[in-house]
Amino acid sequence: MCDWEAFVRAQFRLPGLAPEREARIVRELAAQLEDFYREAIATGASEADADAHACRQIHDWERMAQDVWLADRRHARPTFERTIEPRLERLTSGQQALPHPSRGGLLVVANILRDTRYAIRQLTQTPGFTVVAILALALGIGASSAIFSVVNGVLLRPLAYPNPSDLVRVHEILQKFGRFSVAPATFLDWRQQNTVFERIGALNSTGATLVGAAGAERIAGGLVSWDMFDLLQVAPALGRTFRAEEDVPGKDGVIILSHGTWQRRFAGDRNILGQSVTLSGTPVTVIGVMPAGFPFMSDAEFWRPLALPANPTRGGHFLAVIARLKPGVTVQQAGAEMKTISERLAVQYPDASANESAEVIGLQDSVVAGIRPALLTLLSAVGVVILIACANVANLLLVRASVRGKEIAIRAALGAGRRRLILQMLSESIVLALAGGSVGLLLAYLVIRPIQTLSAGSIPRSNDISIDSSVLLFALLVSLATGILFGLAPAWQASRSTIGSVLKEGGRSSTASSGRWVRNSLLVAEVAMSIVLLVGAALLLRSFARLTSVDPGFRPEHVLAFRVALPNTAYPQDHHRIAFFNKLLEGLDALPEVTSAGTTQTLPMRGDYILSFTIQGQPAPKPNEGPSANYRVASPNYFQTLSIPLLRGRAFTDRDGEKSPMVAVVDQKFVERHFPDRDPIGQGIDIGNGTDGFYEIVGVVGSIRLNDLETSPAPTMYVPFTQDSFSSAWVVSRTNGDPAALWTSIRQAVQAIDRSLPAFAMTPLADVVSDSLAQRRFSMLLLGLFAFIALFLAAVGLYGVVAYTVSQRTQEIGLRMAIGAQRGDVLRLVVGGGMKLAIAGVAIGIACALALAHLVATMLYEVTPFDPASYSATALVLLAVAALACYVPARRAMRVDPIVALRQE
């Protein structure tokens, strides 16, 4: 061997000795070993034999290190104390005026720095332990930071307007439907009569066709009260906002562009102001451009004045109303006044507004209220993941602490007080936690993009999700808290070790039994918490499976849906629009790949369109108290295209034209609700759709789900699209193959009729159905991921504890085998020990899950929170994983050679 010093250094660590002292000892031992080597060479030994001879001189390096340390304790002081502390001392004593506390402060800082250095040195000496611990923490902290960044972006961060807390949403409360959109006449009365709002404005989403270089295109926009931008306190980047006199029909030929649209479609041309653009065939003048990042109606590419007519409707509810509170007015006060005003209006206009009221909620609340429970559930779930990671690392630290018992005892013998020892151990766990936190943040950074993609469409404000300073602060605080949490048990235990007992036991822990108790409890807790998460995930998974197997009442597969919006300028009359859609449906039917095509005004899964009606022969109900039902217009082949079954009578035909007798088709639910005991065919209904007279019911079709998969079908009535024409409608086409392949031919079919018309919002109907599950998919996938992490951590924890037990019981196992125990007995002994803990954890976990189950009840669908299948499957999965985690160390135990094991004593 040529480099004995390197050899000694590789064998030998003297943590806590000053580096130069350590160097000297290494050098001297190396020199002596070399003497032994040369001696052997001199007596004629081969080089290999000489190496072996020298190496034999010290067979127990660990013991050697301890003996050296004990002998050299005078030097057992970290460099820091000897070099930095005296300097601090000098520094502080040189400045007599310095008050005492800050000198103490400096020493505290010095202590912390020293402990940190020591901790880092300790951790780098056991890389396996350190990597496992950091990974466990990184999983916990990373998951929680990722979810916190979602919670922060969506729930916590204020909306990006000045004084966002003054912004509120005002709803009408309808007796039958609860929170509802606002009728224009009601909005105007609110604006006139309220004393609590600085400004109040209304908006409605709209769309327009823009003919540009690339052909006709449909763009989304907003119709807003003239002072909406002043209300939001956002100034335009270019030009001006609307004026009051422009918020009037006929004078509203002005438009404000979004920043993105200005850049994309007008190349950021600063001379755009005053120019005319043609929207849906109508020329309008550009008066302003909003700033980049303006979050209002984030899909909107343009805004135009709402321009309500002089005598607007009180019965049609379609406006969203936003207001800004006057200074000093609370949301509750505003709510009280709006309620009073609305109730007065209800009395004043009993025909249209009977029993109506109003409600005021914070704008941010109104945006995120729907997602809050799901996000808070996920946040609690990651909290549990962190606790599991903590328990895991605490266990690893405890195992390590008992292995290090002797070192700790020596430190205590060298005069380290109990407080000192606790601080030392704690600083080690905090260093670990901070390292875990850093890796965790990296993980969070990596998963934030996938989370954003997953949440787009299912979560409001998903654009606001990012890792910002609050997320960093959160990660730091969580890391510190976890560091203290998982460091406390080992620190407390270590500080209780007494020198004598540790040294007497030949290096094994004095606190073996109490240590085992703590370790086992932590493990049981870990398993129990994993069970809680797994049960939650299993319940969501089963709900999701139930939902995806729900029959929506129609067959969305192989159907492509798209929208067409006819501008009033080119299609002013009903017969123009009917002619267009008849021609379009004919054109689509003529396509070889289309088997059938139909049209309606509102696509299934896209929400309600509810109208009131009266049944012929029944007394007229009081205003707002009559029956109402979902309302759809449909073309003859609509039912066939969506495979909605015809149960009785007939569907619409081409003969049901504009001037033919008015006919209607109702669904099964409608019959059950309104004609429970008589034949609906031939009955008349008067639908509040603006037409006069009764529609004769000619057929009954199957019920379909209109809002989403979880809401049961509601009574629905259909009338021919020729008898109530819409300018904007959905068209559905069924094909035998991939619906997306229809894209081009459909586009051409539309353009063949009117070159200026875009076919937009083209989507396979199956995607529309699956999008309605997006929010559930988001919660389920994330909770599932967390449960998986929890399971993994619990398995690692179980493995660690069992493996440690095996290593501690090697001699006992050897003895048992020597007196005749078979391998099977050893297997039972080891696996049995671990499984007892796992079973205890599962039992406690199931009990906790049962107690907590009601928390997820609102997120479930047709699965009770106490679903036995979910619970038993979860328990089985965990026990199987636990058995595997115990089996691996048990195999090692079975291979113990009794002779070797006994010789260790």
Next chain:
Amino acid sequence: MFSSELKKGSTEMLVLSLLESQPRHGYEIGKLIESRSGGRLTFALPSLYPTLLRLENRGWIKGRWVEKAGQRERCFYRLTPEGRRVLAKQQDNWKAYVAAVNEVMGTNGV
């Protein structure tokens, strides 16, 4: 040959004695104990070396790196004045102890 209990009590004195006449390095000390005792006393490196450190820390011996002609650099230990006093005292004690033990066992002069 002798039990480690018996050896433990005398290691320090043996080391100090060997350093009385001249400075020596660690390997030499181990070898001298072995050869002078005719192989009956051996001290392995793991017990001898911590003893050297302990004696040095008590200020009884002092190690210094010296490079002698034709040899590698080694740490030579020499007795300090304090060490010399301690050794004299230990030798007296030891002689008195051996004498007393012999008296008790009735083996004096054998």
